[in-house]
Amino acid sequence: MDKEILTMEEAAELFGVSVKTFIKLLKEEKVPARKIGREWRFSRKALIDWLSSGDSQSYSLSEVDAKDFFDEVAPKWEELSRSYYGESIKNKLIEMNIFNKDMIVMDLGCGDGYIARGISKLVKKVIAVDISGEMLKELRKKAEKSGITNVETLQTQAEDVPVEDSSVDAVCANMFLHHMEDPEVQIREMYRIVKPGGIAVVSDYVEHSDRELKEKMHDVWMGFNKNEMKKWFMAAGFKGIKTQMVQDARNIGIFIMIANK
Incomplete structure (x- = not known):
């Protein structure tokens, strides 16, 4: 996958997890993302940087x-x-x-x-x-x-x-x-x-x-x-x-x- 801007499904695929698991991750961790209208978009580089940084402990308030x-x-x-x-x-x-x-x-x-x-x-x-x-x-x-x-x-x-x-x-x-x-x-x-x-x-x-x-x-x-x-x-x-x-x-x-x- 060489796209830089990813959809929810593509971001889940990048992480090697189901969409359901990825959404659970969004709620429990501070994952870099932006909501454009009703759709979430993710930067491939930002996701990889986030994953490698080991940042956690933050929780989505929604x-x-x-x-x-x-x-x-x-x-x-x-x-x-x-x-x-x-x-x-x-x-x-x-x-x-x-x-x-x-x-x-x-x-x-x-x-x-x-x-x-x-x-x-x-x-x-x-x-x-x-x-x-x-x-x-x-x-x-x-x-x-x-x-x-x-x-x-x-x-x-x-x-x-x-x-x-x-x-x-x-x-x-x-x-x-x-x-x-x-x-x-x-x-x-x-x-x-x-x-x-x-x-x-x-x-x-x-x-x-x-x-x-x-x-x-x-x-x-x-x-x-x-x-x-x-x-x-x-x-x-x-x-x-x-x-x-x-x-x-x-x-x-x-x-x-x-x-x-």
Whole structure:
């Protein structure tokens, strides 16, 4: 490789690691890089110099900032989220009849369990994953109050979930991908986690221009182009992709995308 300016994938190749491992490195170390728009770029020389210098111990604050934000808003998250999309997404998922009693479902970026608690009666078990311990605490409290016993919580980074490959029947990501620096990495992780024949279910905003929403909800992306999202899923290996729409309280479109492995 003789290019001087590298993409994320090329930088990972230079280091001889997967993109997922390289992103984890970016979060845990001080790696020389610049973000141009929504894309990261790296200097080949700077990366080699950094690697040879042995500099470490610094930690990217982006994940810490997100965790702190969600820890802080956890007690009022239900009220906050209701003011945006209410029960519309959960009701639509139930209406679509895509879950059954034999399923183990993973809910990525579960928050206080909006989806996990909502579908718990329809499935065998829900594994609720979130980076925020306070959010998971709220989930457990609300589940206990409602008599829900089949929701298991897991505090971890959602782009590197410590579970076996092909370990769940369905994986859900509700209003979650717009918080991720690189949604394509998360989609590939979803493909790894779900069993062959299983499904991935993603609900998120279509592209919008509401900057107040972005700032208030600690978003990275201001929604997504549905066609671009579909391409990301296809690139990860998913097929049979279908999309339905709902609206939030301010008439911003929300897509629900279902993809088969």
